[in-house]
Amino acid sequence: MHLEVVTPEEMGRVDRAAIAPGPHAGYGLMRNAGAAVAGEILARYAEAEGFFVLCGPGNNGGDGYVVARLLAERGLEVRVFADAGPATGSDAALALGDCPVKPEPLSAFQPRRAWLVVDALFGAGLKRPVEGGEAAIIAEVSNSGLAVVAIDLPTGLCGLTGKPLGSAFSADLTVTFFRKKRGHLLVPGRQICGDLVVADIGIADSALHAVGCKVWENQPPLWRPIWPKITAGTHKYSRGHVAVVSGGAITTGAARLSALAAARAGAGAVTVLSPANALSINAMHLTSIMLRKADTVSELQAFLVDRKPSGALLGPGAGTGGRTRSFARALLDQATEASGLVFDADAITAFRDRADVFFGMIRASAGKVVLTPHEGEFARLFPELQDGTGVSKVQRAQEAAERSGATLVLKGFDTIVAAPDGRAAINVNATPHLATAGSGDVLSGIIASLMAQGMPAFEAACAGVWVHAESGRTFGYGLVAEDLPDLLPEVLQRLFYKKVTPSAQARS
Numbered sequence: 001m002h003l004e005v006v007t008p009e010e011m012g013r014v015d016r017a018a019i020a021p022g023p024h025a026g027y028g029l030m031r032n033a034g035a036a037v038a039g040e041i042l043a044r045y046a047e048a049e050g051f052f053v054l055c056g057p058g059n060n061g062g063d064g065y066v067v068a069r070l071l072a073e074r075g076l077e078v079r080v081f082a083d084a085g086p087a088t089g090s091d092a093a094l095a096l097g098d099c100p101v102k103p104e105p106l107s108a109f110q111p112r113r114a115w116l117v118v119d120a121l122f123g124a125g126l127k128r129p130v131e132g133g134e135a136a137i138i139a140e141v142s143n144s145g146l147a148v149v150a151i152d153l154p155t156g157l158c159g160l161t162g163k164p165l166g167s168a169f170s171a172d173l174t175v176t177f178f179r180k181k182r183g184h185l186l187v188p189g190r191q192i193c194g195d196l197v198v199a200d201i202g203i204a205d206s207a208l209h210a211v212g213c214k215v216w217e218n219q220p221p222l223w224r225p226i227w228p229k230i231t232a233g234t235h236k237y238s239r240g241h242v243a244v245v246s247g248g249a250i251t252t253g254a255a256r257l258s259a260l261a262a263a264r265a266g267a268g269a270v271t272v273l274s275p276a277n278a279l280s281i282n283a284m285h286l287t288s289i290m291l292r293k294a295d296t297v298s299e300l301q302a303f304l305v306d307r308k309p310s311g312a313l314l315g316p317g318a319g320t321g322g323r324t325r326s327f328a329r330a331l332l333d334q335a336t337e338a339s340g341l342v343f344d345a346d347a348i349t350a351f352r353d354r355a356d357v358f359f360g361m362i363r364a365s366a367g368k369v370v371l372t373p374h375e376g377e378f379a380r381l382f383p384e385l386q387d388g389t390g391v392s393k394v395q396r397a398q399e400a401a402e403r404s405g406a407t408l409v410l411k412g413f414d415t416i417v418a419a420p421d422g423r424a425a426i427n428v429n430a431t432p433h434l435a436t437a438g439s440g441d442v443l444s445g446i447i448a449s450l451m452a453q454g455m456p457a458f459e460a461a462c463a464g465v466w467v468h469a470e471s472g473r474t475f476g477y478g479l480v481a482e483d484l485p486d487l488l489p490e491v492l493q494r495l496f497y498k499k500v501t502p503s504a505q506a507r508s
C-alpha cells in the first residue's frame, strides 16, 4: 500500500517525468488509465444498460474517450457528450481519433434509467469554478439519481483542498491513478469521491523521488515499526512516566480520562498533579494512577526534579488562566530532549493573546512538543490560518507547525498531523461517534504516553490519532469518552497480533 498523498501540481510533475521518454508515452499512460477505469466499471456495473461518457477538453476527457472506446468495443451501448474538443496534436486528440463513438453536445444529454454516467469533464487540471454547460449537466445528473463513476477526481472537486470549486459531481466511485491526491482524503472531498480506487497505470515509484512528497495517509506502516517495545527487562519507569495536570475541584474528570488513556497506551506510571482542593475528589476516583499535590509552579518543579517524568500533559480541564500559563512555562523550561509534552484544550486557549510568547517558549524548549487543537482552539492561536481562508487543512496545519515549532494535531473527521519540518499525515479512520465530550482528552493522553515511551513527536501523534479513531470505530453507537481507554487493549491486540506458535505456547 502506497501512503504518499500528492497535490495535483506534484502529480503533474510525476506525469511529466513519466512521459518524458518518448512521443507516445503520454497516450500510453492515457490508454492505461482508461483501461483501468473501464475495468472497474465492468467489474462493478455489469448490469448497466448503457454508458454516458461526459468528456472535457483536456487529458481527463482523453481518458474518457479511451473508456468510451473500450466499452463500445465490447458491444455495450455508449454515448459520448462533449462541448469543447481536445487541442490538436494532444494525447486527448489521439484518444478521440481512436474512439468509434461520435461526441454529441452536452445540451443533448437526457438521463436514461439504468445508465451509468462516466465523469471525464475535468480532473487534476480544474482551475476555476465549474459553470455553464458543465454546471448544468452536473445538476441534471445529480437530479436524475444516476450512478456516477469519476475519472481521477469528480468534476468540480479541487484536488488540493478537498473543497468543491462551484458545482461538483458526487460520485459513487472515483478511479484515480498512481497515488491519492489530497482532495480525495480531505472533507468534503472524501465523501464526494464515493469509493476510491487507485490504479497502477505503469508510472514507476521512482518518479515520485524527484517530487519529494512529504504528506502521507495516516496508516500503521508509518509508525508501527517504532511503537514502543517491551522486553523481559522492562520495568514500570522504563515504560515511561506521564504527569497529567488536573484542574480544580469541579473540572477533574478531563485529566483522569487523559491519565487512564496514557496508562492504557502503555506508560508504566502515570501521576495526576492536582490542586489541593481537588485532591480528595481525584483520590476517590483513581486506583492505579498516582496522585500528587501541585498548586504552585514550585510544587510542579519539585515534582519534575524529584520524579523526572518522561512525558507531561497540560490542558484538559486545567483552566485558561495564569496557573496554566506558568505551568506550561515550567514544563517547557525543564524539559530534556527525552521529554514529550502535550498542550491541549485550556493550555492552548490560555495563550490566545500571547501566541508568539508561547511559540517562543516552545522553540526554546529541549522537549518534543505536540499541540492538539480542534478548529476553535486552532483559530485562537492562529487566527490568520483558520478554516474558511481557502487554504487547505493540510497547509494550514503545516504552516502552524512551522510557526509554532510544535507538532500540530488539527483535529476533526480528517485530522491532520503536521511536523515543523513540513511532514504531514491525513487521518482517514475517524468516526463521527468521536464527537463526544472528553474524547479529545483521551487522545492527548495517548499521545503524551507514546512520547513518554520514546516515540518521536510526529510518529506518536500519528499513532495516537489512529488508535484513538480505531477505538471509536470499534465501539460505534453509544460511545462516551470513558469507553475509549478501555477499548485500546483490543485495538492494540489487533494492531500487534501475532499468531501463537506451538513452541511459544509450550514455553509459556
Ligand SMILES: NC(=O)C1=CN([C@@H]2O[C@H](COP(=O)(O)OP(=O)(O)OC[C@H]3O[C@@H](n4cnc5c(N)ncnc54)[C@H](O)[C@@H]3O)[C@@H](O)[C@H]2O)[C@@H](O)CC1
Pocket (backbone or CB within 6 Å): 015, 016, 019, 026, 029, 030, 033, 056, 057, 058, 059, 060, 061, 062, 063, 121, 122, 123, 124, 125, 126, 127, 128, 129, 130, 131, 151, 152, 153, 177, 201
Ligand atoms: N500523463 C498525464 O498527464 C496523465 C493524465 N491523466 C489525466 O489527465 C488529467 C489532467 O489533465 P489536464 O491537465 O489536461 O486537465 P483537465 O482535463 O482536468 O482540464 C483541462 C483544462 O480545462 C481547463 N479548465 C479547468 N477548469 C475549468 C473549468 N472550471 N471550466 C472550464 N475549463 C476549465 C483548464 O485550462 C485545463 O487545463 C488527470 O485528471 C487525468 O485524468 C491520465 O490520462 C493519466 C496520464
Ligand SMILES: Nc1ncnc2c1ncn2[C@@H]1O[C@H](COP(=O)(O)OP(=O)(O)O)[C@@H](O)[C@H]1O
Pocket (backbone or CB within 6 Å): 345, 374, 411, 412, 413, 414, 415, 430, 431, 432, 433, 434, 435, 436, 437, 438, 439, 440, 441, 442, 443, 468
Ligand atoms: N465529526 C467527527 N468525526 C470524526 N472525529 C471527530 C468528529 N468530531 C470530533 N472528532 C474527534 O473527536 C475528538 C474531540 O476532541 P475535542 O474537540 O478536543 O473534544 P473534547 O474537548 O470534548 O475532548 C478529536 O479527536 C476529534 O478529531
Ligand SMILES: [K+]
Pocket (backbone or CB within 6 Å): 060, 119, 120, 121, 122, 123, 150, 151, 152, 153, 154, 155
Ligand atoms: K472527472
